[in-house]
Amino acid sequence: MKHNFNWKIGGPAGYGIKSVGAMFSRVMLRHGLFVFNYDEYPSLIRGGHNAFDVTVSTEPVYTTRRPVSLLVALDQESISEHQHELADDGGVIFNDGPVKVDKNLFPESVKLYPVPFDKIVEEHKGEKVMRNVVSLGASFALLGVPFESVQAIIEYKFKKKEKVVASNVTLAKAGYDFIKENFKEEFGYQLKKLDNPGRMILSGNEGIVWGAIKAGLKFYSAYPMTPSTSILHNLALQAHKYNIVVKHTEDEISAINTAVGAGYAGVRAMTASAGGGFALMAETLGMAAIMEMPLVIAELTRPGPSTGMPTWTGQGDLRFVLHASQDEFPRFVIAPGDVEQCFELTQTAFDIAEKYQTPVIILSDKQLAESYQTIEKFDTRPRKLQRGKVLTEEELSKIDEYKRYNTDVSDGVSPRVLPGTKKGEHLVNSDEHNELGFSEERSDERVRMMDKRFRKVATALEEIPDPELEGDKKADITFVSFGSTRGAILEAMKDLKQDGIKSNFLQIIYLSPFPDKKVGEVFKKAKKVVVVECNKTGQLAGLIREHTGQVPDYKILKYDGRPFFPDEIVDTIKDIL
Amino acid sequence: MAEQKDFTTSYKPTWCPGCGNFGIMPATKKAYAELGLEPHQIAMVFGIGCSSNGSNFYNLYAFHGIHGRPLPVAAGIKLANHELTVIADSGDGDAYGEGVSHFVHTTRTNVDITYLVHDNNLYSLTTGQTSPTSSTGMKTKSAPFGNLDMPFNPIAAAILNGATFVAQGFSSDIPHLTELIKKAIKHRGFSFINILQLCPTFNKLNEFPWYKERVIKLDDEAHDDSDFHKAISQATRTDGKIPLGVFYQIDKPTYGDRLEQLKDKPLVKQSLDNIDISKSLDVYK
Numbered sequence: 001m002k003h004n005f006n007w008k009i010g011g012p013a014g015y016g017i018k019s020v021g022a023m024f025s026r027v028m029l030r031h032g033l034f035v036f037n038y039d040e041y042p043s044l045i046r047g048g049h050n051a052f053d054v055t056v057s058t059e060p061v062y063t064t065r066r067p068v069s070l071l072v073a074l075d076q077e078s079i080s081e082h083q084h085e086l087a088d089d090g091g092v093i094f095n096d097g098p099v100k101v102d103k104n105l106f107p108e109s110v111k112l113y114p115v116p117f118d119k120i121v122e123e124h125k126g127e128k129v130m131r132n133v134v135s136l137g138a139s140f141a142l143l144g145v146p147f148e149s150v151q152a153i154i155e156y157k158f159k160k161k162e163k164v165v166a167s168n169v170t171l172a173k174a175g176y177d178f179i180k181e182n183f184k185e186e187f188g189y190q191l192k193k194l195d196n197p198g199r200m201i202l203s204g205n206e207g208i209v210w211g212a213i214k215a216g217l218k219f220y221s222a223y224p225m226t227p228s229t230s231i232l233h234n235l236a237l238q239a240h241k242y243n244i245v246v247k248h249t250e251d252e253i254s255a256i257n258t259a260v261g262a263g264y265a266g267v268r269a270m271t272a273s274a275g276g277g278f279a280l281m282a283e284t285l286g287m288a289a290i291m292e293m294p295l296v297i298a299e300l301t302r303p304g305p306s307t308g309m310p311t312w313t314g315q316g317d318l319r320f321v322l323h324a325s326q327d328e329f330p331r332f333v334i335a336p337g338d339v340e341q342c343f344e345l346t347q348t349a350f351d352i353a354e355k356y357q358t359p360v361i362i363l364s365d366k367q368l369a370e371s372y373q374t375i376e377k378f379d380t381r382p383r384k385l386q387r388g389k390v391l392t393e394e395e396l397s398k399i400d401e402y403k404r405y406n407t408d409v410s411d412g413v414s415p416r417v418l419p420g421t422k423k424g425e426h427l428v429n430s431d432e433h434n435e436l437g438f439s440e441e442r443s444d445e446r447v448r449m450m451d452k453r454f455r456k457v458a459t460a461l462e463e464i465p466d467p468e469l470e471g472d473k474k475a476d477i478t479f480v481s482f483g484s485t486r487g488a489i490l491e492a493m494k495d496l497k498q499d500g501i502k503s504n505f506l507q508i509i510y511l512s513p514f515p516d517k518k519v520g521e522v523f524k525k526a527k528k529v530v531v532v533e534c535n536k537t538g539q540l541a542g543l544i545r546e547h548t549g550q551v552p553d554y555k556i557l558k559y560d561g562r563p564f565f566p567d568e569i570v571d572t573i574k575d576i577l
Numbered sequence: 578m579a580e581q582k583d584f585t586t587s588y589k590p591t592w593c594p595g596c597g598n599f600g601i602m603p604a605t606k607k608a609y610a611e612l613g614l615e616p617h618q619i620a621m622v623f624g625i626g627c628s629s630n631g632s633n634f635y636n637l638y639a640f641h642g643i644h645g646r647p648l649p650v651a652a653g654i655k656l657a658n659h660e661l662t663v664i665a666d667s668g669d670g671d672a673y674g675e676g677v678s679h680f681v682h683t684t685r686t687n688v689d690i691t692y693l694v695h696d697n698n699l700y701s702l703t704t705g706q707t708s709p710t711s712s713t714g715m716k717t718k719s720a721p722f723g724n725l726d727m728p729f730n731p732i733a734a735a736i737l738n739g740a741t742f743v744a745q746g747f748s749s750d751i752p753h754l755t756e757l758i759k760k761a762i763k764h765r766g767f768s769f770i771n772i773l774q775l776c777p778t779f780n781k782l783n784e785f786p787w788y789k790e791r792v793i794k795l796d797d798e799a800h801d802d803s804d805f806h807k808a809i810s811q812a813t814r815t816d817g818k819i820p821l822g823v824f825y826q827i828d829k830p831t832y833g834d835r836l837e838q839l840k841d842k843p844l845v846k847q848s849l850d851n852i853d854i855s856k857s858l859d860v861y862k
């Protein structure tokens with residue numbers, strides 16, 4: 001009997017695949033289990049194939065695992081697309097009638113469960129989309145989940161809409177009973193109920209949203225682009241409760257400029273987009289840097305170039321965010337690797353942006369942005385905000401002449417004055433400027449101002465935490481990566497351990513300024529270093545080489561738009577050892 | 578009380594002798610002073626161009642951003658701190674070329690800012706190329722055989738897209754322009770003035786005598802500036818006359834008026850202490 005399982009449902013877009021997936025996960029959460037959800041969908045509203053994976057585990061789980069234990073196929077494509085993902089002892093629930101299943105395609109040990117979804121829906125006068133709750137009932141019957149849990153989740157989902165609740169419960173029950181009546185043999189994967197101490201299921205983007213709100217976000221301007229859009233949606237919903245102005249601007253150029261304006265006026269402001277929108281923001285990124293403005297930008301990567309694969313994942317924008325905009329300037333690039341890090345590091349990003357008066361980029365990707373996972377709890381205790389150097393009227397009255405870009409600052413940061421403050425009038429300037437902010441092109445002034453700005457890098461390197469090795473102290477394999485690949489690496493490490501292979505992991509969170517000392521040390525000490533990233537050329541490996549001169553023993557790269565699955569990493573490691 | 582000279586910095590203006598900006602800048606500063614504004618109460622956001630180099634010459638909270646983008650910056654400042662008087666200032670290339678999307682869409686928001694556009698029918702800082710308001714046939718460095726395009730009509734565009742105050746001034750009529758700027762700043766909502774500007778260095782077509790023959794004052798025609806259709810017909814005159822004055826003005830709630838978030842106090846004055854998100858997180862449980 002196994003208690004960890006992977007459930008997957010597939011069907012045409014527009015058939016409630018995602019919503020039933022979310023219901024499935026919440027039931028698991030309520031039974032004290034850990035889940036990781038993965039949503040595969042094309043860039044379409046109707047038509048095309050959707051699939052939703054729920055990985056269920058009795059211990060924390062960091063990414064989608066394969067093989068699939070129980071597959072629900074609402075359409076034929078779900079069989080052809082996903083049959084190879086199935087475990088040898090897995091099961092397939094399929095829409096008997098419209099979906100034809102050839103037994104010979106599967107090993108004998110695979111259990112087939114034909115369920116006439118269409119007929120059941122018709123008999124109970126339901127709507128076609130309700131096949132999804134029939135499948136929920138059928139799945140839970142097989143997995144040993146009590147029906148009350150199904151009923152509870154339907155009531156929760158449809159709240160007070162009595163009629164909707166009643167018809168959905170009827171259909172779920174019909175699916176549940178159909179399995180109980182027709183398939184008496186117990187399925188090899190069964191729910192194991194554990195305590196639920198109040199855990200949550202959230203996506204990476206929701207982590208960013210709540211981190212930003214907690215950090216005192218007051219202004220958000222953005223233009224929709226997958227996979228950044230859910231940040232806009234979620235913040236828009238919270239705008240009244242938390243007094244945040246959320247503006248859907250005419251384009252990304254406007255979004256970033258509006259955010260800069262709000263930040264200049266003294267509030268915590270943010271914008272976000274995918275690579276395409278970030279490309280449009282590039283000129284203003286440099287403006288914020290030379291004008292020394294606080295700004296937080298989230299870049300949610302999807303595969304490119306150009307429109308690329310809008311609803312899929314990748315890590316191909318690392319070099320882009322590191323270098324976007326003209327010439328050179330200090331910038332922070334921070335890459336969270338899971339939902340909790342999204343929450344924590346977004347708060348840090350606001351502190352850094354104001355403290356260093358420079359753009360901070362939070363680099364995430366579709367896999368992290370839109371995958372939902374169980375997390376223990378957010379730390380919601382009040383946290384001291386670092387608002388950076390801002391002079392008040394009183395402080396201004398004590399100095400002879402206020403210089404916005406005073407270069408006599410060892411940390412590179414000259415105090416700001418917010419517009420509206422008496423005696424602090426000044427010019428902030430995207431032209432190279434002198435200490436007062438006036439346009440200035442003299443060679444010595446230029447060098448002085450460039451050097452001042454770059455002193456922030458040295459200051460930051462002293463201050464930002466070094467990346468830390470996780471896992472076995474003495475390891476055969478040292479993984480090095482950034483961002484969402486963290487999940488697959490942690491899962492792979494669990495499996496390797498079971499096979500007696502010791503490994504550890506260095507997640508580089510701050511990619512700029514780059515922690516070269518620590519990364520160099522880890523490389524020198526490690527037995528075998530494997531860099532894992534979702535792009536074609538190994539951008540992180542290149543960056544490490546640039547900063548440390550070190551070259552990894554092996555790179556595991558993937559650029560098909562899909563995230564890493566742990567077995568892919570495990571198999572490669574076994575090959576190279 | 579601040580005087581006109583209090584809005585002036587130590588930086589020496591870099592404009593050509595006879596430049597229309599030497600008319601627009603004093604008119605603007607005079608308007609500030611006559612409205613009783615203090616330098617610290619004003620945030621003035623510039624784009625890039627000869628006109629925007631003026632950012633160096635204004636003593637107030639000046640923001641010299643990038644080409645075409647002063648409007649979104651100004652909107653962000655106003656929404657973050659609506660106690661400030663916020664002015665955006667562009668050239669015609671900045672406003673109607675590079676930044677035309679912001680011009681169109683900011684008018685629709687009715688955010689309470691004032692937009693001053695120095696319209697010299699040319700890109701001057703880049704030494705005289707065709708701008709969106711150059712007339713058809715005008716010869717410039719980028720169109721040595723004559724401009725092929727129709728000129729953009731900023732006044733009509735602003736009225737059509739929902740601006741609540743639309744006016745036109747002239748760099749050579751400082752008293753008239755001063756009054757217009759005062760009205761525009763006093764207006765609640767998006768106010769816009771297209772300011773016809775001489776560029777003696779590069780624009781040899783639209784010089785002072787050329788304008789003198791054509792400009793008329795809307796005040797002299799008893800124009801009803803609350804009438805949308807009359808405003809549009811003034812903005813699309815075909816008799817070759819160029820009207821100066823207020824084309825259109827109406828009262829409408831501003832963007833900020835419609836934001837519940839700003840009712841109590843400006844965003845920038847709202848406390849960030851003890852933001853408690855714990856209850857909101859229950860939906861994820």
Ligand SMILES: Cc1ncc(C[n+]2csc(CCOP(=O)(O)OP(=O)(O)O)c2C)c(N)n1
Nearest residue numbers: 625626627628644668669670671700701702
């Ligand atoms: C993105 C970008 N493109 C082009 C330029 C070059 N540029 C500087 S000013 C300008 C046009 C200026 O014309 P206008 O806005 O009418 O102002 P004027 O100089 O006439 O006052 C151009 C094209 C730039 N600075 N940035």
